[in-house]
Amino acid sequence: MHLIIQSLTPIDAPHYAALATLARSQHIVALDSHALRIEDADPAPGPWQTELSAYCAAQALDYAWIEPERKLADFGLVAMDMDSTLITIECIDEIADYGGFKAEVAAITEASMRGEIKDFNESLTRRVALLKGLDAGVLERVYDERLALSPGAERMLAGVRAAGLKTLLVSGGFTFFTEKLRERLGLDFTRANTLEIVAGKLTGRVSGEIVNAEVKARTLRETCAQLGLAPSRAIALGDGSNDLQMMAAAGLSVAFRAKPVVRAAASVAFNYVGLDGLLRLF
Incomplete structure (x- = not known):
């Protein structure tokens, strides 16, 4: 999987080693000063997942697991x-x-x-x-x-x-x-x-x-x-419980500065970055 790391502020070099260890991969690509893509990262459950979540929360970083072959244009x-x-x-x-x-x-x-x-x-x-x-x-x-x-x-x-x-x-x-x-x-x-x-x-x-x-x-x-699309080709963004069914119907769901119940259910959560963080996922 690709692990995408995003921040409102520039991501400094000291973060690279820590994130590489937590992602169990050394293949890091700087997308820009505010985002990294760690390739061949290991999404398997384990203690490092909890540590990754805690590290990102402490450093105000958003992270998302994305399949390497996924492209924004795959959605409609x-x-x-x-x-x-x-x-x-x-x-x-x-x-x-x-x-x-x-x-x-x-x-x-x-x-x-x-x-x-x-x-x-x-x-x-x-x-x-x-x-x-x-x-x-x-x-x-x-x-x-x-x-x-x-x-x-x-x-x-x-x-x-x-x-x-x-x-x-x-x-x-x-x-x-x-x-x-x-x-x-x-x-x-x-x-x-x-x-x-x-x-x-x-x-x-x-x-x-x-x-x-x-x-x-x-x-x-x-x-x-109406557009001739399967719902799996939709991306849904929301923040509250009223959005959960819509997000579940979509192929990718993004919790934006959302309530805990929504963050827990979403494919991706943006707690810090803006809506344009969606573009950096792909």
């Missing part, structure tokens, strides 16, 4: 969660902040993303109900004043497009934001929840089917079918 679709994945914020929490009750909504969001609230529909319904009566103009304010792309997002998108992949943004958040991001970033497909607005006010309800974990996975499979 990148499916992304939006909140806290493609973007840095949880939009619903920021909307609530304009009404003075961010802490209450954020607590529900956090519990849901950790998997402590098993029913996403209930979680979303409870949070959206708290938005009732807010002026719909707060959505524009959140987008203009608070929404930021995650580090490396635009470089990652450019790289996957250059390799011929299509892009899907599928979110348990809201269409107001996914559609703006579709236009801004040139995304191919989006799916999210629609906030109900009457007379310029949020009603505290969503319209139509709620985009929960099952719907996210179904959307990935349907988009793959």
Whole structure:
């Protein structure tokens, strides 16, 4: 296997020997100052795996095991969660902040993303109900004043497009934001929840089917079918428990600065580097 090591800061020479020992291989290729590929590394279970994980955590390094023959162009679709994945914020929490009750909504969001609230529909319904009566103009304010792309997002998108992949943004958040991001970033497909607005006010309800974990996975499979792809040719990126089914349906799953339950289930976890870390895997 290839063992890919990435860091936000330059990887200094002293790391090379330690990582080579832990990977049980001396074949090291510097991809750039922030990334190494250790070829012919040994992924077999053993005490060195625990030591590798502990070493990387202590040094703020991300690592991933990748089959040597895998190429980015072997995939056909990148499916992304939006909140806290493609973007840095949880939009619903920021909307609530304009009404003075961010802490209450954020607590529900956090519990849901950790998997402590098993029913996403209930979680979303409870949070959206708290938005009732807010002026719909707060959505524009959140987008203009608070929404930021995650580090490396635009470089990652450019790289996957250059390799011929299509892009899907599928979110348990809201269409107001996914559609703006579709236009801004040139995304191919989006799916999210629609906030109900009457007379310029949020009603505290969503319209139509709620985009929960099952719907996210179904959307990935349907988009793959539309493109003539097997789901194994999809890459899925997410951070919360609502992304787990979508990530399980894909051929490669990436946990991005994710909750522990998601990191444990994913093929690859990026705890430190940006979304463009995806490009260095191949």
